[in-house]
Amino acid sequence: MSVSENTTASTTQYLPNEEQLQKNIARRNRQAKFWEYVFLASIILAIVSLLMLFFSIIRQTFSYVVVYNQVNPDTLADKPLEELSSDELTAVIITFYQSDANDLRTLVFNEVLGLSSSDQQAIRDRERAKETVTVKEIAGDKNKEYPAESAEKSIIRLTVPEYAQFIQLNFDDDALYDFVVEYVVQPLIVGSWPLDEYLLDRDSIDADIIQIEDQLREINDDPSIEVSEPKLRSWLQWHLIVDTIDLSRPEDAGLRTAILGSLMMISITILVALPLGVGAAIYLEEYAQGGWMERLIQTNIDNLAGVPSIIYGILGLALFVRILDDITQGRTILSAALTMALLILPVIIINAQEAIRSVPDSLRQASYGIGSTKWQTVWNHVLPNAMPGILTGTILAISRAFGETAVLVVVGSITRITVDPSGPLSRYTVLPLQIYALITQPQAQFRNVAAAGILLLLAILLSLNAAAVILRNRFSKRAV
Amino acid sequence: MENQQAVVTGTPPVVTEGLDNKLDLRKKARPHEMLIQGFLFFSGAVSILTSIAIVIVLGNEALLFFQTPTWAEVRDETDAIVSLSAEITEDTTSLPLAENKGQFLKAGQKIRLDNEIMQIVAVEGDVLTVERGLEDTTKVAHQPQTHIRLEGDNISLVEFLTGTSWQPHIGEFGVLALVSATLTISFIAMFVALPLGVGVAIYLSEYASEGSRNKIKPILEILAGVPTVVYGYFALTFITPILQGILGKETLGIYNMLSAGIVMGIMILPTVASMSEDALRAVPRALREASYGLGSTKLETSTKVVLPAGISGVVAAFILGMSRAVGETMIVAIAAGARPFFSFNPFEAAETMTGHIARISTGDLPRTTIDYNSLFAIGLTLFLVTLVLNIISRQVSTWLREEYD
Incomplete structure (x- = not known):
């Protein structure tokens, strides 16, 4: 008797009345929101x-x-450089390189004639053997103009005005102007600020610039030194792809060697x-009969x-690198590629397994029904149907390897290498x-180069992933 | 009709002829298919071979690490490194020391100058008489200021696992100095x-419409596909300056564990989110309907019914995320610094196991150095830790799984 009374009492006590209930629900809904x-x-x-x-x-x-x-x-001329004529620009070059015929010759070899270092060595060797390597021969070989009066002279023994004339003959006005800017004025980037910092925090940058100017004045002992106004520069330039790395001048650093190395690897x-x-995926899905071996391999891959x-x-x-040194020659592309292959193998296997598993069994049965062997079935029916899935997985694995x-x-790859990989x-x-x-x-400017390189890398990876997504979509449409 | 007739009438002679010649219908031997099957089996075995190679290589070289005597620099009472005061050449057999440090060196001990190993024959004041070119090392001239290294004991496993100081140049190899950084950064990352x-998983599986889910998931996939070196750049050039702006440059250096940990958290977010989401979506719809039927709100359904039901997947995702954080290299190599000291302070620079491996193996690491061998000892530790985490992750999802049929 008393028990049931108690229960009734406690039930009424715990059951909320209408007002409490509404409040409670409102609270719970607020909480949920x-x-x-x-x-x-x-x-x-x-x-x-x-x-x-990304920002x-x-x-x-x-x-x-x-x-x-x-x-x-x-100080080079009495007019701004842009207004100088071709002859006047040549005169600027002559004045500037007056006592440095060697430097100017190197520039002519590299910039005008485009001689490789081995070509240049060959010319020096022949000259050392008392042979005269004429201007006519080398310039004619490279289809370049040359001053007629120095045609028979040795190409490494021209005078400064003759080299300058050589440059003038082969460059149009714009190219000559660029040449003067790069090799006479020699601009150097001395400060770099991220886009947003410049737009939002101009004052502290102005202070930084004054500091940079002071430092330059002190180092060069020249109080008249001034730096240019800050201007926007895109570090993602064409030369980033076609030039090799230069760890002394960030503005000239290119990533060609690295890109080629990546592609080759x-x-x-x-x-x-x-x-x-x-192969492993086919073995696991089609051949292995569910024994301990299959389980072992599967667990192992996971x-x-x-x-x-x-x-x-x-x-x-x-x-x-160490044990198979005889085959791989140590720290080479081959050893890197083999290591990378082991790394992406599980990714490829798991994706390929998935693709093979999704091939309907009726295809296999039909193939066996007309008397095909296991391999004929796999090769002619399973693989072609699983191919899009396998390729998708492979592309994803490649994009992982790329990054x-x-x-x-x-x-152990080398970061200062400037020679393109040859094999x-x-x-x-x-x-x-x-x-x-x-x-x-x-x-700090190398961070800018790195950022441009990252954009390049991300562009490659995103296009790889996009390709995988497109393949996957086409595949899933066909399967339906 | 006529055609069919022709076929039927034409068939019997062929069959009889075949039977007469005992047409061989047995399975033909196809040697090239055997070959192919062999290749397929080999492909499957490669993964096993890889595992075996990892274990053998790491184990073998790590064993060498525990067998090699350490070479610690000789230091005086003021902890200054003792070095040669004069050049010693091929013919000289005595070592003039910078100061009298005879009491630190005794006859019979092995010492090393550069790569040459010598044995002390006698000590008289500050002149040591030594036997040169031991253990196949070559006798060479040594410059003044060359540090004298004294042969120490082998590193014991206990010392390696419990030591808190990682200073190879004085022969101290306590891996906890590196583990502390790994733990701190992983903890921040998981935090x-x-x-x-x-949060992402619950929203995607319980709240989002199919349409917005299909838009959000690719964004997470992009986040998962960004190379880790880019995350490192992000941590160093973006997150660290922001954190420095908030906490002050005195509190937080350029290299610190906090920034590396936060960015690593962003990196493993897609893994944790997508694994957890899979687990939550696998919870049967009936459970949700029952919960709504009792008058629960969406939040109560999500957190009190769906989340507990799918907890195995969430825990597995957590552990797998932890394992990825422990093994991640580039973010810590770029943003966490190179300071292998025992510390759990997230504002300090530190060096994780992976970061240390990356730093010491940059460039051409000579094979005979203890650094090269220590690489494998750290690698083995790392391998075992991640292996255990991965196995637990997989087991947890089976142990805790509730079966709904």
Whole structure:
């Protein structure tokens, strides 16, 4: 009796009345709304992070720079340089290089004749052997104009005016002006500020510029030195792709060697990893009969996919660089590519397995039904149908290999190399590693070059990923 | 019709002829298919070989690390490094020291100058008589100011695992100095990635419409596809200056664990988010409907029904994210600095296991140095830690999984 009374009492006590209920529901709904915004905020935060990431690169790729002219252009002529005629510009060159015929000759060889260092060495060797290498021969060989009166003279023994004339003959007015700016005025970027800093915080930049000017004046002992007004500069320029790295002048640094190195390494990586990866996937999906061997391989692949990339780097260092030294010649593209192949193998296998698994079993049965062997079935029916999926996975794996840095830091590519890779056994550097090297340079302007390099890298990766998405979409349409 | 007739009448003779000749219908031997199958098996085995190679290489070289004697610089009472005062040449067998440090060196000890190993025969004041060119090292001239290194003990496993000082030049190899940084940065990373990742997962699986989900997921995929060197750049040139603006340049140096950790959190966010989302979406719809039927709000359904039901996937995502954070290299190499000291202070510069491997292996690392061997000992530690985390991650998703049928 007393128990049931108690229960009734407590129930009424805990059951809310109408007013409380309404309040409670309102509170719970408010809470629900609040947390919905919190969850939404985490998505927005993720998107904002991505935008900030891109912004942090853009702001450094397009920066405001101040330039210091190592030779004041006003002292070269009585008119501004832009207004000088071709003859007057030539005269400026002659005056400036008056006592440096050697320097001017090097410029003529590099900029006008485009001789490679081995060509130049050959000319010097022949001259040393008392042979006269004539202007006519070399310039004619390269289809360049040359002054008629010096045609029979030795190309390494011309006078300064003769070299200058040589330059004038081969360059139009604009090119000659550029030449004078680059090799006579010699502008140097002495300060660089990210886009947003310049637009928002002009005062502190003005203070920085004054400081830079003071330093330059002190170093050169010349109180009249002035730097240019800050102007916008895009570091993403054509020369970034076609020039080699120059770790002394950020404005001239290019990434050609690194891009070629990346492409060469990736090609070898695909050649090794694709057949092995697809082969393993076929074995696991079509041949293995579900025994312990299959389970072992499968578990193993899943584990390998989770091994940090730097461990693969250490493996590559010990196995391909040291132990297989005779085959790979040490720190070469080949050892890097083999290491990279091991790294992306699990990715390729897992994706290929998925693709093979999604091929309908009826295709296999039909093929067996007309008497095909296992391999004929796989080769003629399973693989063609799984191909788009396999390719998608491969492209994703390639894009991972393209951006991978840690492995190659350990396997050891060189960051200061300026020679293009000539084959699998040459030493090399790759794009992400070159970017890493640029970031760690002390001079701030290299960060700008690194940012431009990153934009290039991201463009390559995004197009690879876009290709994968397009392939995937086409594939899924066909499957329906 | 006529055609069919012709076929039927035409067929019998062929069959009889075949039977007469005992047409061989047995499976033909196809050697090239055997070859192909062999190749396929080999491809599958490559992954096993890779694992075996990792274990052998890391184990073998790490073993060497524990067997090599360390060479520590000889220091005096004021902790200054003792060095040669005069050049010693091929013919000289005594080592004039900068100051009298005879008491630190005894006869019978092995010392090393540059790469040459010597044994002390006698000590008289500040002159040591030594036997030169031991252990296949070559006798060469040594410049004044060359540091004298004294042979120490082997590094014991206990010392390696419990030591908190990583200073190879004085023979101290305590991996905890590196582990502390790895833990701090991973913790910061998970502190960023877990709430954000779970928030993203809940929103995507419970709140977002199919349309907005399809728009948001590719953005996360882009975030996952950005190379880590770019994240490092982001941390160093963008996040660190912002943090310095908030905390002051005195508190926070250019290189610090905080910035590296935050950016690493952003990097693993897509992994955590997409794994957790998969887990939440796998929770059967009936559970949600039941919860709504009891009058729960969307929040209560999400956090009290769906999240507990899918917790195995979320925990697995957390552990996998942790494993990726521990193994991540470029962000810490660029933004966290190169200071291998035992510290959990996120405002300080530090060096993680991966960061240290990256730093010492930059350039041509000679094979005989202890640095080269220590690389493998750290690598083995790293490998085991991530392997254990990965296995736990996979086990957790089976242990905690609730079966709904």
